[in-house]
Amino acid sequence: MRSVSAQELESWIAEGRILEQDTRGPKVVMLQNARYLKIFHTRRHPAIARLRPAACRFQRNTIRLQHLGISAPEVLDVFWLDAKSGVSGCIYSPLAGEPVESINKREPERICRLLPSLAAFIKTLHANGIYFRSLHLGNILELGNEQFGLIDVLDMRFKHVPLGQRLVNRNFAHLSQYLARHQVLNFPMDALVEHYHSLD
CATH class of the missing domain: 1.10.510.10 (Transferase(Phosphotransferase) domain 1)
Incomplete structure (x- = not known):
């Protein structure tokens, strides 16, 4: 899984629109191309989070849902935002609804x-x-x-x-x-x- 630099992440956030955030920072950002950036802060130990990145689990769940005929977002890319801390992210196309x-x-x-x-x-x-x-x-x-x-x-x-x-x-x-x-x-x-x- 590739890593996204801090500069690239800052650019996405600065140019996009934050839709959801908490005390740890942005969680969902609408990008300029109308795709969404989702950031997965983790409460797990970083070593566990690195073994099973949240962004990959999110992507697998969307694929399994779609295979069952249940509408879910389409994940286009997954990546590390801070691999050391276990923070991952993804870009997805949102559902129209x-x-x-x-x-x-x-x-x-x-x-x-x-x-x-x-x-x-x-x-x-x-x-x-x-x-x-x-x-x-x-x-x-x-x-x-x-x-x-x-x-x-x-x-x-x-x-x-x-x-x-x-x-x-x-x-x-x-x-x-x-x-x-x-x-x-x-x-x-x-x-x-x-x-x-x-x-x-």
Whole structure:
């Protein structure tokens, strides 16, 4: 995996638009060519991070999702930003869609119409053995025609069998906790779960 110099990274950030950042710095930057730079700061020991770079795991997850017919970003390049510290990055083409979270804020009545297809999408993930711990409204995009895709797919496991009820419950619990943490009080969580179980 190639290394990107500090000067090249600084140029990308200076010429792009920072979309997401935290105390460690930028996390997602929209570049001038409309592609996105994603920076993976790591909490792992650098030696472990160097063995399994987060950018490579992100790329593998997008490829596996696409092979299963689930829309995900297309990763175009992966690289080290600071190999010594285990900080990696990638360039990807974003999905053309809108986060369900944004739709819920702007058009809560539309969410009610989307619930059956959203429940079916989550059911498809679980049926394919996909446990996406970061499943929340900001990471699910509505792509048009009530089709959905996923972004920020690093925190994901693929199993060889459909998810059991324990992991299904845990996945919905993470989503409920996200809604409570972000005070998204108007999202019809109970109705979503009801639609999901009606598909059994």
